[in-house]
Amino acid sequence: MSALQKSVPLTCSGHTRPVVHLEFSELQDDGTYCLLSSCKDGNPMLRDWLGDWVGTFLGHKGAVWSGKLSSGDASLAVTGSADFSAKVWDTFTGQCLHTFHHDHIVRSVAINGDSNRILTGGYEKKLRLFDLNRPEADPYLLMNGGSDKGLAHEGIIKSVVWQRGDGALFNNVVVSQAEDRLIRWWDTRTLGKIDEMKFQEPITSMERSTGAFGEGLTVTSGKDVYFIDSESRQVKKKHTLPQAPSSASIHPTLADRLITGSVNDGWVRIYDLETGKERELHKGHHGPAHCVSYSPDGELAASGSEDGTIRLWQTWPNKKYGLWT
Known part of the structure; x- marks a missing residue:
């Protein structure tokens, strides 16, 4: 795509406060997918592959910081909130299936590939593992060992990821990222730490990465x-x-490319993955772009902003479909 071409985004309104996290579902058999947005207004929203509103999950009493969708048909959504809870939702009916109470703000959630366990992390600096087949049971704690009283990190946990893939190597490994500038890998069978990686600058995001580049993590720091x-x-x-x-x-x-938001402005930038050089610059938001994500088919990317909107940017701006017709 030429740098001279401009992508005019679709604006998805509905949220009333900053949008802080976006999660696309996996690609469905019919070529469609859905998008889950988390927002400080406390009302996570589900949209279809064209950006049209499908529904709002009502029940949280505080900002929703994170939301994840189950694999396959995305029949479940998990959200973590400032109301000291994580909730599991039926995406077809909008019903809240389970509420898991915590002692402080839940900043991030994850769900495994079999859709029967969830992981939470937040201000308590603990990683809790819940079994959806036994929702009333006490959660397991993933601990770093020593005399840290069950803590997984020394700082607030900002993001958790459940790796997915073939075999136990992926299905039993979770990853956490915290304000202590550490990323840690954990084994859900032993509840212990496998490995860790230290960063020099504060980590601003950590998300699961899949597709042609392989199964991994995309991390931003400084x-x-x-x-x-x-x-x-x-x-x-x-x-x-x-x-x-x-x-x-x-x-x-x-x-061949990556899309980024910015901590300083509302511009969305696309860089060449091989060289790191800027390929495109997209303007439209009226506040910092907190989160970005490509759709599973790569046809578009979504950005969520301080201005309370989600904008959808076409990878190939001359392609006409849906509301771009």
């Missing part, structure tokens, strides 16, 4: 973007960008 391989837990690629990114996402099918 002005750096890291791509970490899930199996080896080694940095596969790193770019230092001119602007500090708030989050980043790799194109899932081409694996």
Whole structure:
């Protein structure tokens, strides 16, 4: 795509406060997918593949910081909130199936590939593992050992990821990222730490990455973007960008570009994955772009902003479909 071409985004309204997290579902058999948005207004929303509103999950009493969708048909959504709870929702009916109470703000949630266990982390600095087949049972704690009284990190846990893939290597491994500038890998069978990686700058985002680039993590820290391989837990690629990114996402099918939000402005930037050079600059938001993500088919990317909107950016702006017709 030429840098001279401009992508006019679709604006998805409905939220009344900053949008802080976005999660696309997996690609469905009919070529569609859905998008879950988390917002400080406390009302996570589900949209279809064209950005049209499907429904709002009502029940949280505080800001929703994170939301994840189950694999396959995305029949479940999990959300973590400032109301000291994590909730599991039926995405077809909108019904809240389970509420898991915590002692402090829940900043991030994750769900495993079999859709029967969830992981939470937040201000308590603890990682809790819940069994959806036994929702009334006490959660397991993933602990670092020593005399830390059940803590997984020394700082607030900002993001958790449940790796997915073939075999026990992926299905039993979860990852956490915290304000202590550490990413830690954990085994859900032993509840113990497997490995960790230390960063020099505060980590602003950590998301699961899939597709042509392989199963891994996309991490932003300072002005750096890291791509970490899930199996080896080694940095596969790193770019230092001119602007500090708030989050980043790799194109899932081409694996030739990445999209970033910014901690300083509302601009969305696309960089060449091989060289790290800027390819496109998209303006439209009226506040910092907190989160970005490519759709599973790579046709578009979504950005969520301080201005309370979600904007959808076409990868190929001349393609006409849906509301772009």
